[in-house]
Amino acid sequence: MSSIQAFRGALLHSLADPADVGDAHSHEYFADGLLLVQDGKILQAGPAADLLPQLPAEVAVQHFPDALLCPGFIDTHIHYPQTGMIGAYGEDLLHWLNTYTFPVEAQFADEAHAAEVAEVFLKELLRNGTTTALVFGTVHPQSVDAFFSAAQARDLRMIAGKVLMDRNAPDYLLDTPESGYAESKALIERWHGKGRLHYAVTPRFAPTSSPQQLDQAARLLREYPDLYLHTHLSENVKEVEWIKALFPERTSYLDVYDHHGLLGARSVFAHGIHLCDGECQRLAQTGSALSFCPTSNLFIGSGLFDLAKMEQHGVRVGLGTDVGGGTSFSQLQTLAEAYKVGQLRGRQTHPFKLLHLATLGGAKALYLDDQLGNFLPGKDADFVVLDLKATPLIDYRLQQSNSLEETLFALITLGDDRAIRATYAAGRCVHQREAS
Template sequence: MNTDLQPTLHAYRASLLHFTADPAFDADAHVWHADGLLIVDGERILAAGDYATLKATLPDQVAITDYRGKLIVPGFIDTHIHYPQTDMIASPAPGLLPWLETYTFPTERQFSDPLHAREVADFFLDELLRCGTTTAMVYCTVHPESVEAFFSASAARNLRMVAGKVMMDRHCPAFLQDTAEGGARDSELLINKWHQRGRQMVAITPRFAPTSSDAQLQLAGELARAYPSTFVQTHVAENTDEVAWVASLFPKARSYLDVYEQAGLLRERSMLAHCIWLDADDRARMAATGAAVAICPTSNLFLGSGLFDFAAADAARMRLSLATDVGGGTAFSMLQTMNETYKVARMGNTYLPALRMFYLATLGAARSMQLDGTIGNFAAGTEADFIVLDPQATPLLARRTARTDSLEELLFAFAMLGDDRAVMATYSAGQIVHRRSGVQRAD
């Protein structure tokens, strides 16, 4: 090994888990090292494997951070979340549309203030890191100031984040309304300033079809074609009342999803949240275009929107990922989100192994975002975003994990019983960005 790299080398000993494929379709989809070593060179993964094999490749001067008894996995990836809704999480309402009117829109009004936006962004990012989420696809508000505040906070932490300015030119309060041209212009300015600046990436973000005119959706599609490396994020088919509203607003569209396809918004790097009330043609179009699903179980249950159909999605070979959807979602924790994902699947007569859920929260999300090879697993050269999970984090988790006799049981215990307390440490680009309170350094 080149000794010139020694100052940038760091090594971590623990059990290691990451994925190379989807466990639903490949029996050899995961890589597991009961006693593993993760070697990081600066901001990137150099190697991951058995401790006994890799230890001999390290120069003697490289200290090993000892996390034995813990599990290191890639950082979680949340593919749909609203940072301005942090302060209105757990707000009661009888459904999606009244929830928007009563809580969401008044809360988002405050984000024209850059100082307020930055304070919330800082808290939001700290909360993500506390829960082990190292990448997220984030909705800001219609205010460009909200996007500036978010990216400034993320860049200061050197996080891999995607965010965008909400585009909304109708069916919303006047204090949150932009225009078709103004929304596109502001979005393009943000793309030119922030997209691929360091680890920041921009998403073109029409909120959902009812709040964007035909003209705005067409301009969003033009941006998507002009800047193919950007992301597209929006909502689709979340709630039956919403689906009926879209049908009345867009009578020429075959379906809610077709509204976006006609506008040129279905492509690779398009992330559509919810996708509950789709039909077979919709699912086929998403699979064919490379658009991906952000499954949001906690918000779907909280708002009574419906249950995602895993069997139909897998039959169509749709790209799937997990998301918290805060603030309709009720937790920042991807472990808690797995808990609800499992139950939603069971209610639809689908069994989701814990291995599949961990895949969907890591490499599955990266693949859905077309970022595999950058984040999502421990392949050499990927960015060193990873977390340390502690099976003794709570008395109940410790008692249950002491009685597990397989990797599947261990992961299932984390998914059913874990939350932010199970995340002992979070690393982004090779640097520790969160350590659980009361935990001493492991080296």
């Protein structure tokens, strides 16, 4: 019996960044397409009329009428321990951390609690069509064990790490440079490269890690060259001022990380709102990436990310929901906020650029574009089925649509978890929306 799976419907995927090749050449679309999957990988994608005659007779075709199949969404910055505090009222970043984040994260010393939240978190990601994420744990190693266990059970491609934090936080959440290194190393040995899992060395941000701890983080990156580095950068004006006080010898916030050897391929810095041209140039030179988190930046009042500036400097950029500073797990809603941030900066972000940010752009930011991000043969069969009749309003609005761009943009601006009919990871259905 054939191991090939066949999925029929409209197919849309990103081939390149519209900023590099133009909108018209950035994507591929098949109004009536066929997606062929074998052993969890993309075998082929193309017009159904061309591929159906070549299928072995025994292959069943799963048909998705009134739907759009896209690559799974990629979230380049999110905190799973903050699931239970999403939508918490706060004055600004530092007040918000001390009032909500730190007390909530203390609960993750209990592995049973961590396992419970990991289940809720992953179900929410998949319910919203997100198949890969770069994820913060807490300072507790058991928080990472719980997350990776839940992700492995679903055969998901996920990246996560234990928070490193040895100062400027409550005593009950502190580690030390030595314990942070040792606990991270044990987690790396246990989880990195197991199935589709990857480890990220995760200093929370420079204010909560001493120079000694940042050096230990760099030591881990040297010892395991294919690890990720995941932290925050220039999210908030007060935070940037704090960095100047804590590291007066450094020329900028980014220079703190650079001095300690934390820039490079697979280094992902969340936010990057308040960066000078020199910092942007250095990010590009080192192949480091930024995670654009529009929902949380607006919610916490941190500022407006300058996507055009990053494009000019050639900085890799992915999209992040930043739950729980962000107020939605939905990449569709996050893309809608990204568009609004662009509008406030006097720039219109094309629908195909938005698609790129949530899929292939995220894969490139994570150096996983050989594995994820579109429907090219050999890539992981992680994809989402978007329902073109998800709500009465979406249904009605799309009846008025005269182009693919209009349809995609309306789905982004009106869509949320209800627009996700199904989510697939490695060719297996990991979420299916209940019939209404």
